[in-house]
Ligand SMILES: [Ca+2]
Ligand SMILES: [Ca+2]
């Protein structure tokens with residue numbers, strides 16, 4: 299566990315060193331984009347982001363070749379098309395969400411994502427926890 303925390307800290311500091319700036323072709327602010335993502339991710343609008351919401355959000359919207367996984371290119375293209383962030387920035391978002399760092403988002407990332415975002419340990423990611431998680435990703439970039 300301790301080794302994992304150290305690794306996580308290392309990875310975060312690596313990301314922080316990259317000169318990456320939020321830019322959006324529609325001039326949306328980070329706050330506007332995050333609000334849209336949170337709204338879309340809570341697919342059934344019940345105030346929490348469940349496994350099913352995550353699968354519906356990512357697999358249905360982003361998995362263009364329908365192979366059950368979302369790769370970095372699929373993610374960047376769709377994030378850019380939907381939220382208008384620059385693709386390079388969308389790739390940074392992907393790198394944070396790809397918890398297993400194997401280059402694809404799939405069901406293996408979900409438990410890791412939940413561990414990371416469920417900060418009160420309630421077993422479910424609330425809309426506000428998901429928002430905080432996204433804000434951290436945008437701020438780290
Ligand atoms: Ca939900
Ligand atoms: Ca795919």
Ligand SMILES: [Ca+2]
Nearest residue numbers: 416420422424
């Ligand atoms: Ca929670």
